[in-house]
Each structure stands twice: as C-alpha cells, then as structure tokens.
Amino acid sequence: MKCPLALVIALILSVSAFAKSDSTILTKTVTDSGSIIYTKNGLTLTLNNKSVNFDTVVLRQRLVATFFEVYPKLLQTFNPDATKHVVFNVDSAYDGVAYASRGQITFNPGWFVKHPDDIDVVTHETMHLVQAYRGGSPGWLTEGIADYVRFKFGVENIGWALPAFKETQKYTDAYRVTARFLAWLEAHVHSGIVVELNTALRTKTYTQNTWAELTKKTLDELWADYAKSPAL
Numbered sequence: 702m703k704c705p706l707a708l709v710i711a712l713i714l715s716v717s718a719f720a721k722s723d724s725t726i727l728t729k730t731v732t733d734s735g736s737i738i739y740t741k742n743g744l745t746l747t748l749n750n751k752s753v754n755f756d757t758v759v760l761r762q763r764l765v766a767t768f769f770e771v772y773p774k775l776l777q778t779f780n781p782d783a784t785k786h787v788v789f790n791v792d793s794a795y796d797g798v799a800y801a802s803r804g805q806i807t808f809n810p811g812w813f814v815k816h817p818d819d820i821d822v823v824t825h826e827t828m829h830l831v832q833a834y835r836g837g838s839p840g841w842l843t844e845g846i847a848d849y850v851r852f853k854f855g856v857e858n859i860g861w862a863l864p865a866f867k868e869t870q871k872y873t874d875a876y877r878v879t880a881r882f883l884a885w886l887e888a889h890v891h892s893g894i895v896v897e898l899n900t901a902l903r904t905k906t907y908t909q910n911t912w913a914e915l916t917k918k919t920l921d922e923l924w925a926d927y928a929k930s931p932a933l
C-alpha cells in the first residue's frame with residue numbers, strides 16, 4: 702500500500718462517523734408494566750398504551766416517528782430548555798382528540814381510526830410542551846401558535862390547511878384562524894414574530910403592548926391591515 706496514512710485517516714473518519722451516527726439510532730426498551738421507552742439524540746419518549754381491543758402498532762410507529770422528527774426542531778426553534786422526556790398515553794377511554802399537560806400527551810386512538818392522516822396532531826400537541834407557559838397566557842394565542850407551528854413544521858398536514866380569510870373572523874378565534882394571521886405577520890410585517898411572542902408568553906413578559914413593541918402597531922391595527930390585504 703503506497704499511502705497508509707490516508708488509509709488510517711479514512712479508518713478514523715469511518716469510526717468517528719459510526720460513533721456519531723450511533724447516538725442518532727432510535728433505541729427501544731419495554732418495561733415490566735408494558736410501557737415502551739424510546740431514546741434518541743438525548744430525548745426520551747415513553748409510550749403507554751391504555752387502549753383496549755385496538756391494534757396500535759401502526760399508530761404507535763407513526764406517533765413515535767413524528768415525535769422524533771418534529772420535537773427536536775421545536776426545541777431548537779422555540780425553547781431548548783423544554784422537557785427532554787415526553788410521555789404519550791394512547792387511551793381509548795379519552796374521547797377528545799388529544800391534549801397536552803405537564804410533559805404528557807394523551808391521544809384518543811379512535812380519532813386516528815377515523816382520521817388516519819391527522820398525525821400532525823402530534824406536532825400541535827408537542828408544541829404545547831415546548832411552549833411551557835405557566836398560566837395567564839391568552840388561550841387564543843396559545844392555540845394559534847400551536848397551529849402555526851403545525852402549519853410550518855408539520856410532517857404531512859394531509860387534509861389540513863389554513864382557512865381562507867373571511868370578514869367574520871377575529872384574531873381571538875384561535876387555532877387555524879389565528880395561525881393564518883401569524884403566518885401573514887411573519888410574511889409581511891415581522892419575520893420571527895412567533896418566536897418572539899412565544900418567548901414573551903413563556904417568560905411572562907407578554908402584554909397587549911408586546912405587539913406594538915415588535916411591530917410599531919397595535920394588535921387591532923395589525924388585524925385591520927391583515928383584513929385589508931390578507932394574501933399570504
């Protein structure tokens with residue numbers, strides 16, 4: 702061999718590449734109580750299946766894959782200090798769609814039977830964990846930000862879109878209506894406003910004046926501008 706140094710370097714590179722990729726592999730362990738614990742890149746997801754008479758294998762794989770794709774991006778963008786251990790409860794006794802609370806998200810498996818393409822419910826709900834607001838935040842804005850994040854970071858969003866603007870809408874309508882307003886603000890008024898609003902809400906510095914501090918206009922003035930020219 703004429704060039705052993707190159708070989709050694711190549712070997713070192715390949716070993717370090719292997720060591721690096723190793724931490725990105727999803728590992729899975731099953732506890733005595735039946736919980737499944739997944740770890741990857743410093744994140745842990747515990748999945749508790751409390752559903753009965755329901756095969757959740759496909760749903761479970763999609764929930765887990767969506768979490769590990771979206772959650773690192775949301776942490777990095779909005780709150781690197783948010784919890785690194787998340788619990789998913791798949792619970793057929795719960796008859797809503799899903800809700801997030803204190804590091805846990807509860808899903809109704811029946812919802813995904815009827816709406817198999819709605820996996821970005823995971824994106825919306827995990828954003829609530831990243832938001833980690835400690836009370837006092839306007840609910841319409843909290844939900845509007847979570848749906849804006851679904852719009853921006855969702856992995857599929859099949860059959861889900863921001864609704865067209867209508868004169869009857871208000872910014873307090875929450876969810877997708879508010880999300881579309883936030884998308885418009887990002888595009889036409891102040892790029893990065895959602896990150897800044899999120900930080901203000903999390904650190905409890907948010908007030909009605911926050912809008913004017915960021916854009917020089919009040920919330921009502923911004924909405925009036927949006928209503929006049931709502932194209933994204």
Ligand SMILES: [Zn+2]
Nearest residue numbers: 825829844847
């Ligand atoms: Zn929500």
